[in-house]
Structures are given as structure tokens and as C-alpha cells.
Amino acid sequence: MHLCGAVILAAGASSRMGVAKQLLPFEGQPLIVHIARIALVSEVSSVAIVLGAHAEVCAMAVADLPVRVVNNPHWQEGMASSIRAGVDALGSEVDSLVILLCDQPQISPALINALISTGHPLAACRYGQTVGPPVFISRPFFEELRGLQGDTGAKSLLKAHAEKVGWVDFPAGANDLDTPADYARV
Template identity: 40%
Template sequence: MPIATIILAAGASTRLGGQPKQLLTHNGKTLIRQIADAALSLQSGPVIAILGSNYEQIQPELADLPLQVVLNPNWPEGMASSLKFGLKALIDEPVDAFLVVLTDQPYVTTDLLQELITTQQQTGRGIVACRYGEAGHLGVPALFDIRYGSEFMQLSGDIGARKLIKQYAGDCAEIPFPLAAIDLDTWQDVEAWSKRQGAGFEDQGTQPKS
């Protein structure tokens, strides 16, 4: 069962002062490279990386990898536009399902993505999502049967996978992933994560502005 991975990495990182979070590095590897390597290690199907803001800076991080980089010129419209570009890139690909992943959840691993796939195979559900956060939200990383592709094509603005997960809760299995609640939207998030790891976080040589 070929399963694609759509990596959403088009945002402008406005809460980081416009410095691209995709290029934050830890242990010598950028976040965009880390999630790309995790997706490719699945060896389950095509990997599509959707870039937008800061394309020229980010694209070289992926240039030597066997994945497809897609530029979303409509990235300011929100997450839905990137999801649509990812699905359009899969039109000619014989896939049965697709994973949706972000770049700012640093604890996402190949094993976690494989768990989503395994859970789908075991339950037969069309959606498998991660449960996390104090409120117990269901969200990404998540897996969707390809039949949900047409539903994604109807979304707009900054609406993403969570809307469909909620809308089709009856067809959704879940796995616990508390660490998905840790994302890197602000420098405070970055600093807190860095302290948690006991190691510094950098962004390709650019220090956060005070």
C-alpha cells in the first residue's frame, strides 16, 4: 500500500521575526532536513515538501534528497493552499493514503509515522491522528486515506487537517503522542525546548533578535 508524505513547510515564521523555523538546527541537522529524513526512511511512497516563504534559503537543504519539492506561490493564503499543492503533486502517483506532517514538531520520528501507518492497517479507519495537548486535541502528524483528498481540496485559508479529523471523527483512529504539543512557533518555544534538551538550538548562524 503506497503511502505518500506531504511535508508542510511554506510558512513565514512570523513569530520568529521572519527567521525561518525550517532552518533551526539541532545536533547539526535542520528541522526541514530532520522531517524529510524521517519521511524518506519509511520507504512507503513519495515524499512531497511544500515550500513557500524563504524558498531560496530552504530548498538547498533538500536538494540532494529523493523527494519532490513544490513551491506554493499562494502560501500567504494559509495552510489549506499548501495541502492542495501537495495533493495536486500526487495526482499521477498510485498512492492509497497520505501523511501530513509539519516541520516545527521536533519529536516526530520515523517510528511515529510508522505507528500511524500500522494503526491504519490494524483498524481499517480512513484517518489516524495523534492525540496531544492539555485539551487532548487530535491533530497532525496524521494519516488520511486518499479518498479524503477531495475533501482537502475544498478547504481554504488557514484551515488544515484538524478540521477534517473533527468532521470525520467516526472514521478516525488515534495514537497518543503528547510530545506533538511541543512546537517551535516563538523564540520562547525554542529556548524552552533547548533547555529541555540540554543543548543549544541555532538557526543557520543567525541569533534571535532581542
């Protein structure tokens, strides 16, 4: 049986938003809860939420959910440190990971499931003129994820192994929440 875990990246300081975007209301609940609930009803076997800047209040928001809270003390180093923390938390328990961003509220269980079921060892979403998260990474690439540095996600991994990447169209992926204007639009 193939086990896939979900890693939700929610460690950032939300400096462009001006408030902890993880806690912004979305569909009647904090954004971080919304994303976690979506992951929990998908085909993933476990969910880890990587926290950093607003760890204490975010952990309280998800306290009633069956998720693993992972504190990333190095969150200021950038996204790569949170990816490493997520891989370290779930990597030994699963065969693959789906990496989700806390600020993409329009993800769905169907999208997560589509990434898992492309049949490719890597998968990512296409939106606008770019590709990006959520992404699916199988175990043979976990060490490369652990090697990422700075404020980079898995895009370099996807480029390095382009022939192994499956694609899922996700036009709403372009609607991430970085600024108050983004939040108002979505």
C-alpha cells in the same frame, strides 16, 4: 501494495519566530532536513516538501535528499493552500498521505508508521487537550483536503468523519516551534 506519501508543510513565513524556522539547527542539521530524513526512513514511498516564504533557501537545504520540492505560490493564503499543493503533487501516485509539519521536530519514523497502520482511513495524533498533526488521510478524502480554505489544516475533516479516525498518542506533539521560547525549550 498500499503506497503512502508524506507531505511536509514548510511554506510559512515564521513571523512569530523572527527567522526562517525551517532552517533552524536541530540535532546538527536544519529542521527541514531533520523532518525530511525522518519521513524518508519511515514506511512512506515518497516525500514532498511544500515551500513558500523561504522557498529558495529551503530548497537548497534539501537539494541532496530524494524528495520532491513543491513551490506553493499561494502560501500566504494559509496552511490549506499548502495541503492542496501537497495533495496535487502526490495524490495521483499514492493511496494515502501523511501530513507532517516542519515545526514538530520530535516526530519519529515509528510515529509515522503507527499513523499508517491504525487500520482506519483517517488517523491523527493526540497531545495535550487536543488532536492534530501529523495526520494520515486515505485517498477517499483527498478531494475534501483539496477543498480546505484559509489557515486551517485537516482538523475539520477529522471532526466531520470522527467515526473513521484512528488515534496515536504523541505527547511531544504539543512542542511545536512557533517562537524563540518554543525553540529554546525543545
